[in-house]
Amino acid sequence: MDTIFALASAQGKAGVSVIRLSGPQALPTASKISGGALPTAGRALRVLSDQSGERIDEALVLTFAGPNSFTGEDTVEFQVHGSTSVVSAMLALLAEFDGVRLADPGEFTRRALENGKLDLSQVEALADLIDAETEAQRIQAQTVLAGGLGALAERWRVDLIRAASLIEVTIDFADEDVPVDVTDEVTALLAGVVSDLQPQITGVQIAERIRSGFEVAIVGAPNVGKSTLLNALAGREAAITSEYAGTTRDVIEVRMDLAGLPVTLLDTAGLRETDDHVEGIGIELAKKRAETADLRVFLAEDRKDIDLPIRDQDIVLKPKADLLSDVPGAISGKTGQGVDDLVREIGRILKDRAGKAGIATRARHRDAMKAASNRLISAQEILKRGPEFYDIAAEDMRSAIRSLEMLVGRVGVENLLDEIFSSFCLGK
Template identity: 65%
Template sequence: MDTIFALATAQGKAGVAVIRLSGPRAYHAASLLAGSDLPVRGLSVRQLKDTRGVPLDAGVVLTFAAPASFTGEDVVEFQIHGSLATTEAVLRCLGDLDGLRLAEPGEFTRRALENGKMTLPQVEGLADLIDAETEAQRKQAQAILSGALGELAESWRAKLIRAAALLEAVIDFADEEVPTDVSPEVRELLTGVRSDLEQEIAGVRIAERIRTGFEVAIIGPPNAGKSTLLNMLAGREAALTSEVAGTTRDVIEVRMDLGGLPVTLLDTAGLRETGDLVEGMGIALARRRADSADLRVFLTEDIAAMGVTRQPGDLHVLPKADQRPAAENAVSGITGQGVDQLVQQISAVLKTRSASAGIATRERHRIAMKSALDALERTSAVLESGPDLYDIAAEELRTAIRALESLVGRIGVETLLDEIFASFCLGK
């Protein structure tokens, strides 16, 4: 096993930089730079020197002996001054040592997974936590990182193993009279797990939206003030505005934090009949993006006049509040009138929807849980035929158990791991 090292903090100049090592030669390498009397476990302030004895920097050295470390291996961290020259000098010195190499993206976390220090959902949670931009994303990622999804999956798995064991007992003693009918307990176990799976599957889409961001489309006729409103909401000139109708041809996206939720605002082309080919393409794109958005905000006098049907949850506000005498439910991107109220409305709708989010956050999670649920439904159907088909029911239970094992990363996830770890930085 190679010993790996990398800069664990962001690239660039900073007050402090952290360089991490992990592997069988981590402690030896640290001793060469920081002194042979380095404690096996603990913290010390040291003068770091290269192999010729030339000073590199003064810093803090943290040593973690296996298995009590992030990766489960011997781990050392150098906390040094974060200048580009200093970090480069220490990294270059480590690279010259035998048995050490620069880590690949996510390799520290991969070793933590392989050594049983983390589950696959926790790895995904860590990736999401690093990418979190809003409070809702932070809380969601922290829940996954804490092991909530893994614990839930393990509880389901334990119940299914119990159910399978009961059926196997009947199968093994088929030639003898079994004193107890196991089917009521098996059905109770299956019903509980099925109910939990159905609830969790239903919440995946919203949970995934919290992770990736809700899309809110601003829709209206040309010159309704959509781009001006977008600029007001974004706090900057994100979209070109003009008195000429049809200025917006493409969909303009602005990502922002709205009440702790990640939101991507979409400024779409004005909806109208047009003979202009390019504008027509923009309008067609606007309709498609609006249809797929999580929430639509209609900025218009009359929704029906645009040939669009209002759906439950859509918001309707009147345009150009600055040109109306004390109009209610109207907004102006020029003066800001009604904008705060609109933000509150959008936040309220999205927060209500977010309340139904489950712990599982990814399509991979949904697929694994749906596979388990399908197997349990087949199990329940087979059970109705009585003990003669218990062997088939037991096999369906094993299928469900394997699906849950893929959820927590026990089986069949090697290709997925490469994709996940590629998104990590070198020092993670």
Template identity: 50%
Template sequence: MSVSDTIFALASARGRAGVSVIRLSGTKALAVAEMLSGPLPQARHAYLRKFSHPETGEAIDTGIALRFDGEASFTGEPVVELQTHGSNSVVDTLLSVLGSMDGCRLAEPGEFTRRALINGKMDLVQVEGLADLIEAETEEQRRQANRVMTGELSDKVAGWADKLLKINSLMAASIDFSDEELPADLLSTLRADIQELMTSFDFELQGARSAEIVRDGFVVAIVGKPNVGKSTLLNTLSGREVAITSEVAGTTRDVIEVGLNLGGYEVVLLDTAGLHETDDLVETIGIERARQRSQDANLRIVMIEQADDLDHLDVSLGPKDIIVYGKSDLSSDGGGFRLSAKTGDGIDELVERISLALSDEVGGASSLTRQRHKDNLGRAKDALGEAVSLIDQNDYDIELVSERVREASTHLDQLVGKFNIENVLGEIFSSFCIGK
């Protein structure tokens, strides 16, 4: 894979459509495209062109061609986009003609974006934001990804890095001037500055969990003993027959997952095996899984028939977990929140309660959307923590303090991908499609 090749790919989805977009990027992009389309005199102007075979002259399609020059493109190198009719045959023919041209090859997954990264058009977190934007299914996932892609986190990191630099130059200046200790007032200013940064990092780290929930989904597990109507509830909430329901206890043995869009948020709903004592080996494994997954979930819907069912569940409940009495159509006694998955009675209220718990949970979402972001910022914070405790020891060495501050800067640089990115690139780009 050479960065000097001119690369091309179908940038829109495969299959029949109104329009398809083929993108070319690299030094030969314009020359190659013009062999198909004829001259494209001005950048950023749309030209209606006939695309024809460069050797035979056979007409392939008519469409729009657009060129972007030099740095003013997505990849930071010359780019041409050909908008053709969304026909498999047109696309295949054009791709095969392009493939036969010298110095021109099909792009690898994410290769356009990789070039954008190399050419400084985006940093690493923006690339991750872009990957998340393409994956986004719900409104909130889209908003969050868009914030990261357009540089919200990058700007924050740049601001922090700037402050660290100032702190360090202040220290460096004092180290140069004397071998003696720093004046007390200067030292306390430095300490306060470092601590202020740590508070900002902390604030951001606290919102990371919420950001992750928005990205990966809010996991809600339905738990309870067999036959209370868990699978029926899952089917009702998801609007389709996902899980098998029957009056036979032990019908559900494995954890069943359904993704739902609830109020603009991604919710992953889990149906689990009924919790009870059993000699059936497979069911026992299912029950163990049910316990584990419900324990890890963000929220539990506990379905019961009577209040003392709660005592036999062996799942620890959180304060927001929702306890419901099922099959309200069959009996009218019992207090608490009642619903019937069969008639739909109480379902709206359940959805409202889930949304409420969810909005509490994701209220303060930060822009740290990935574990990688949390790790790097966490390490930066730890390094600053060490700097502060060094200052607090009366017999500190300012050189050591300064080293810790530099280390924090390194972690911030790593977060936005200023160096050492090769090891994370593979993972990030594995989620990209060809043409992005």
């Protein structure tokens, strides 16, 4: 197997840059560059030189002996001065050694997966953690990265193996008297796993929103102050405002951190009847985005003016509070009146929804758990039909176990790996 290397810290000038080296030639290569043997695990301050003996830099060299490293292989990290020229010289030098090459995107993490240091759900969580922008995203990614989903899957797997084993014993002794009726225990084990799976399946949609962001649409008639409110919430001039109705034609999106959650605010075209073809397209798009948004903020003088169905937890406010006198439920993006209250209310609603998220975070997780659940429900029904059908129930249980193994990447996910690791940077 090749030894791989890459810059593990960000590109560009920095105080310190980290270059990572992993594989069977990691320690011998690092020793040659460092001018002497290195400890198999530990750290040393060394002068780094090229193969002609010319000094490149003085660096802290950290060594990690496999399997007690991130990749499970012998690993070395060079903490060099973060000069572009130093980093370039080190990368060029490493490429000169036989059996040592630049890593592919995500290859360090892929080796961690192949060497049993991470399961597939943890790999996905690591990618989510790198991309995390808000506190909620960080917490969610850390939960899965710490092995939360893998631990759940393993517990379910153990229960199902126990249930399948009991049924197999009954099948094996079909022509003899089995001393104990195992049906009640098997039924209880299946029911327990199904009960655990359901909230996780339901919670994936919310968990996906924490990863990708909740959408909050600002909806109303033309010229009620939607764009002004968006600018006030964003704290910048994100949308053009004017006294002319129909200024906003397209959906304008602003990404922000609200109450620790990722939120995309949508400023939509004003809803009205129009003969303007382009404005009409914008209005239809506004309606579609409003229908799919997680939460809508309606600006309207009267609820009767709203021609979209109002859902539970939608927020309805009177616009242009600066032109009104002490009207409850009014807001003004121009003066800021009511804006803080709106931010708190949006945060409260979305945090309440986020609390219903499960540990599973991706559509792939939901599909695997749903497949397992469907098989187990089928097995429960088949068990009621008597011992002569137990072999069918056992196969359903085995299928459920395979689905849970796919959840953490034990089987059947090879075709997913290239796609997953392509989102990683070279040093990860």
